[in-house]
Amino acid sequence: MPTSIFRPQLFSGRTVLISGGGSGIGFAIASLFGELGARVVLTARNRARLDQATGTLTERGIEAFAYDINIRNEGEVEALFEQLDADALQPDVLINNAGGQFAAPALDISPNGFRAVVDLNLTGTWLMCGAFARSAQRREHGGRIVNIVLALDSGIPGMAHAAAARAGVVNLTKTLAWEWAPLGLTVNAVAPGIVRTDALSQYDDAQLRADVAALPLPRMAEPEEVAQAVAYLASPAASYITGVTLALDGGEHLTGATPQHAAP
Numbered sequence: 001m002p003t004s005i006f007r008p009q010l011f012s013g014r015t016v017l018i019s020g021g022g023s024g025i026g027f028a029i030a031s032l033f034g035e036l037g038a039r040v041v042l043t044a045r046n047r048a049r050l051d052q053a054t055g056t057l058t059e060r061g062i063e064a065f066a067y068d069i070n071i072r073n074e075g076e077v078e079a080l081f082e083q084l085d086a087d088a089l090q091p092d093v094l095i096n097n098a099g100g101q102f103a104a105p106a107l108d109i110s111p112n113g114f115r116a117v118v119d120l121n122l123t124g125t126w127l128m129c130g131a132f133a134r135s136a137q138r139r140e141h142g143g144r145i146v147n148i149v150l151a152l153d154s155g156i157p158g159m160a161h162a163a164a165a166r167a168g169v170v171n172l173t174k175t176l177a178w179e180w181a182p183l184g185l186t187v188n189a190v191a192p193g194i195v196r197t198d199a200l201s202q203y204d205d206a207q208l209r210a211d212v213a214a215l216p217l218p219r220m221a222e223p224e225e226v227a228q229a230v231a232y233l234a235s236p237a238a239s240y241i242t243g244v245t246l247a248l249d250g251g252e253h254l255t256g257a258t259p260q261h262a263a264p
C-alpha cells in the first residue's frame with residue numbers, strides 16, 4: 001500500500017460522492033477521502049454491499065452514507081441529487097467510478113450488449129456529471145469531477161464496447177472541462193491499467209499475468225494507488241489542472257501494444 005502524501009484533514013468539510021463506492025477501487029477511494037476528513041457518499045445498485053461498506057467506514061470513524069441507484073437510469077440519477085439536497089449532502093467532489101463490461105470478441109457483441117456497456121460507462125457517467133454540474137451551478141459552488149476510465153491508448157481488443165465508451169468519456173472530460181470552467185468546476189480522468197480487485201475474476205488469469213509481465217512496471221496496480229491519484233486531482237494541489245486523463249498503467253501506454261482481453 002502506498003504511503004499517503006496528503007496532510008490529515010485535507011478534505012475536512014467536503015462531501016465526496018463516489019459511484020461504485022461499495023467495492024474495489026471505489027471503496028479504496030472512499031476510504032482515502034474518508035481518512036482525509038471528507039464525508040463520503042457511496043452509490044451502487046447492490047444495497048447489501050453498500051451497507052457493508054458504509055459499516056466498515058463508520059467503524060473507522062468516517063462519516064459515510066449510501067444510496068442504491070442504477071446510474072444507467074436518468075430518473076434514478078435525478079432522484080439521487082434531489083435526495084442529496086434533502087439530506088444536506090450536496091457533493092463538492094464527484095468521482096465517476098462505477099463501470100464495467102464483459103470480455104467478448106467484437107463480432108460476438110450484440111447491439112444490445114454494446115448498448116448496455118455504453119449506457120453504463122458513457123451515458124451513466126454523463127448523467128452523473130450533468131446532475132452534479134446543475135447542483136453546483138444552482139448553489140454557485142465550484143467543485144471537482146474525476147472520471148475513472150481504462151487505459152486505452154492502443155485500443156482494447158476483446159472489449160470494443162468498453163473501448164468506445166471510455167474513449168467517449170475521455171473526450172467528454174476535455175469538453176466539459178472547457179464548458180464548465182466558468183462554473184468553477186474542473187473535470188479530469190484517471191486511466192488505470194490492471195488493478196488488483198475482485199472484479200478481475202471475470203478475466204482469464206493466465207492472460208492477466210502475461211499482460212502484467214509485459215509492462216515496464218510488471219505488476220498490477222493496487223486500488224489504493226488509484227485512490228491517491230484521484231485524491232490528488234481533487235485536492236488544492238491540482239487547482240490549475242483540468243481536461244487531463246492521467247495514465248495509471250505501469251507504463252502500458254509506452255508499450256504500443258494492448259493486451260488481448262479474454263473471458264476465462
Ligand SMILES: CCCCC/C=C/C(=O)SCCNC(=O)CCNC(=O)[C@H](O)C(C)(C)COP(=O)(O)OP(=O)(O)OC[C@H]1O[C@@H](n2cnc3c(N)ncnc32)[C@H](O)[C@@H]1OP(=O)(O)O
Pocket residue numbers: 099100101102103104108109110111112113114116117120150193194195199200203207208211259260261262263
Ligand atoms: C485483462 C483485463 C483488464 C481489464 C481491465 C478492466 C477491468 C475492469 O473493468 S474490472 C470490471 C468491473 N466490473 C465489471 O466489469 C462487471 C460489470 N459488468 C456488468 O455489470 C455487465 O456485464 C454489463 C453492465 C456490462 C451488462 O449488464 P446487463 O445490462 O445486466 O446485461 P445483460 O445480462 O442484460 O446483457 C445485455 C446484453 O449483453 C450481452 N452479454 C452479456 N454478457 C455477455 C458476454 N459475456 N458475451 C457476450 N454478450 C454478453 C447479453 O447477451 C445481452 O445482449 P442480448 O442477448 O443481445 O440481449
Ligand SMILES: NC(=O)C1=CN([C@@H]2O[C@H](COP(=O)(O)OP(=O)(O)OC[C@H]3O[C@@H](n4cnc5c(N)ncnc54)[C@H](OP(=O)(O)O)[C@@H]3O)[C@@H](O)[C@H]2O)C=CC1
Pocket residue numbers: 019020021022023024025026043044045046047049069070071072097098099100101120124148149150151191192193194195196197198199200
Ligand atoms: N480492476 C481493474 O483492473 C480496472 C478497473 N477499471 C474500472 O474501475 C472501476 C471500478 O472497477 P473495480 O473496482 O475493479 O470493479 P467493481 O466491479 O468492484 O466496481 C464496479 C462498481 O460499479 C458499480 N456499478 C456497476 N454497474 C452499475 C450501475 N448500473 N449503476 C450503479 N453502479 C454500478 C458496482 O456496484 P453494483 O454492482 O452494486 O451496482 C461496483 O461497485 C470500473 O469502472 C472499472 O471498469 C479500470 C481499469 C482497470
